[in-house]
Amino acid sequence: MSVTLSFEVNGEPARLSVEPHARLVDVLRGPLGLVGTKEGCSNGECGACTVLVDGRPVCSCLLPALEVEGKQVTTIEGLVGPGGKLSEVQQAFVDKGGIQCGFCSPGMILSAHALLEQNPSPSDADVRDALTGNLCRCTGYAQIVESVQLAASTKRQKKGADHA
Amino acid sequence: MPFDYHRPKTLEEAWRLADSDAEARFVAGGTDVMVRIREGKIAPRALIALSGISDLTRIDVGPPLVLGAGVRVAELQSHAGLGRALPVLGQAAAQLGSVQIRNVATLGGNLCNASPCADLAPPLLVHEARLRVASAMGTREVPLASFFVGPRASVLGPGEILSAVVVDAPAPNARAVFLKKGRVRMDIALASVAVLLETEGKHCVKARIAAGSLGPCPMRLAKTEAVLTGQALDDRGLALAREAAEQEVRPITDVRASADYRRHLAGALLERGIRALMNGAQP
Numbered sequence: 001m002s003v004t005l006s007f008e009v010n011g012e013p014a015r016l017s018v019e020p021h022a023r024l025v026d027v028l029r030g031p032l033g034l035v036g037t038k039e040g041c042s043n044g045e046c047g048a049c050t051v052l053v054d055g056r057p058v059c060s061c062l063l064p065a066l067e068v069e070g071k072q073v074t075t076i077e078g079l080v081g082p083g084g085k086l087s088e089v090q091q092a093f094v095d096k097g098g099i100q101c102g103f104c105s106p107g108m109i110l111s112a113h114a115l116l117e118q119n120p121s122p123s124d125a126d127v128r129d130a131l132t133g134n135l136c137r138c139t140g141y142a143q144i145v146e147s148v149q150l151a152a153s154t155k156r157q158k159k160g161a162d163h164a
Numbered sequence: 165m166p167f168d169y170h171r172p173k174t175l176e177e178a179w180r181l182a183d184s185d186a187e188a189r190f191v192a193g194g195t196d197v198m199v200r201i202r203e204g205k206i207a208p209r210a211l212i213a214l215s216g217i218s219d220l221t222r223i224d225v226g227p228p229l230v231l232g233a234g235v236r237v238a239e240l241q242s243h244a245g246l247g248r249a250l251p252v253l254g255q256a257a258a259q260l261g262s263v264q265i266r267n268v269a270t271l272g273g274n275l276c277n278a279s280p281c282a283d284l285a286p287p288l289l290v291h292e293a294r295l296r297v298a299s300a301m302g303t304r305e306v307p308l309a310s311f312f313v314g315p316r317a318s319v320l321g322p323g324e325i326l327s328a329v330v331v332d333a334p335a336p337n338a339r340a341v342f343l344k345k346g347r348v349r350m351d352i353a354l355a356s357v358a359v360l361l362e363t364e365g366k367h368c369v370k371a372r373i374a375a376g377s378l379g380p381c382p383m384r385l386a387k388t389e390a391v392l393t394g395q396a397l398d399d400r401g402l403a404l405a406r407e408a409a410e411q412e413v414r415p416i417t418d419v420r421a422s423a424d425y426r427r428h429l430a431g432a433l434l435e436r437g438i439r440a441l442m443n444g445a446q447p
Contacts, residue, residue, distance in 0.1 A: 020166075020167065020168050020169035021165070021167045021169060043199050043202070044198075044261075047264055056267040057267060059195075059268070062194060064169055064198070066171060066213075067171075067213070111264075129349075132350045134262075
């Protein structure tokens with residue numbers, strides 16, 4: 001028997017009928033068509049399905065969809081600005097080669113985004129710690145850490161300019 | 165596997181739901197339960213989620229310290245008052261899973277899951293934590309040391325919910341540390357050890373040692389504690405403690421590690437923990 005779920009996704013209200021056992025990843029990729037969220041291991045280990053719930057990274061493969069009732073969910077689609085402009089973190093992943101096959105990238109980028117919201121000047125160790133739950137089988141992680149550091153520095157410069 | 169999903173706002177409502185469906189089971193963050201359902205290890209007809217019950221998410225730094233069972237692991241890691249009152253719990257929380265898991269997994273879930281490797285259990289065991297177990301019939305307190313009865317088994321009866329973890333103020337000179345060895349950073353523990361010491365000079369006045377992944381459930385190492393009590397914490401004393409711990413643990417061989425290696429880790433982590441506390445440094 002379906003139940004009604006209301007939440008906010010990428011700043012827009014969503015109200016839809018879901019099966020009670022549906023996981024958040026099922027609802028995002030299915031009825032909402034937000035296929036930027038990837039499902040890898042389905043066990044909470046690879047982090048490909050990472051989305052932000054009220055700004056915090058979670059594995060959408062482990063979270064019953066009904067747990068986001070009334071909450072704000074951000075998927076990779078939500079980071080893109082007007083006119084398709086990539087966010088600082090997305091652009092940095094492109095510029096530094098933090099993306100190869102791209103399957104881990106949405107989760108990786110959302111985890112990095114959440115880190116930089118909390119900590120604008122992370123050390124490399126902070127970055128690696130924040131990305132522990134996101135596996136990449138292509139890049140070897142060095143370019144990913146560089147990407148996050150580039151994004152951090154771009155964001156800091158931008159913030160400095162805004163305040164000037 | 166389809167299941168129904170209830171999200172009560174109060175404990176009373178949760179008990180009513182459990183009463184009306186004997187095959188429903190309680191779930192907290194669900195980071196273990198959802199995996200077990202997917203793997204077909206359990207097939208509950210309904211889940212009663214405790215995540216919407218605000219009474220379960222309180223933190224009162226006390227003393228006594230009272231932690232709601234629904235407190236997220238990430239909050240154990242970042243809560244400033246808790247970091248002062250019981251720093252060793254934050255150390256363990258920081259080593260549990262990934263950011264994504266810690267944002268969802270709860271204190272109560274980690275304990276009720278009753279895995280031998282539960283990272284939050286050893287630090288709470290050395291602080292002699294008590295668990296408040298609530299049911300429609302009333303609330304009872306259970307020492308954490310007698311909560312676990314085997315792998316994935318606890319004393320919780322039908323309709324009982326772990327509501328809070330209570331910890332009395334530690335002695336002012338007591339210091340504790342938690343060490344975990346995993347294959348990689350976010351792996352479960354191959355072995356973990358929590359050490360609480362009260363010392364006078366180089367002598368150990370009181371020791372409490374607890375171990376994870378080193379027996380059928382997280383456990384205190386009473387014999388090792390006895391060896392340490394009154395012991396000079398020099399190389400000889402540490403060697404005796406290490407030997408006692410290696411004898412006392414009851415590890416198994418599984419896909420992650422052999423029993424022999426785990427036995428070695430028990431001693432090594434114990435020694436490393438004691439040395440860290442003696443040096444006053446974090447390991």
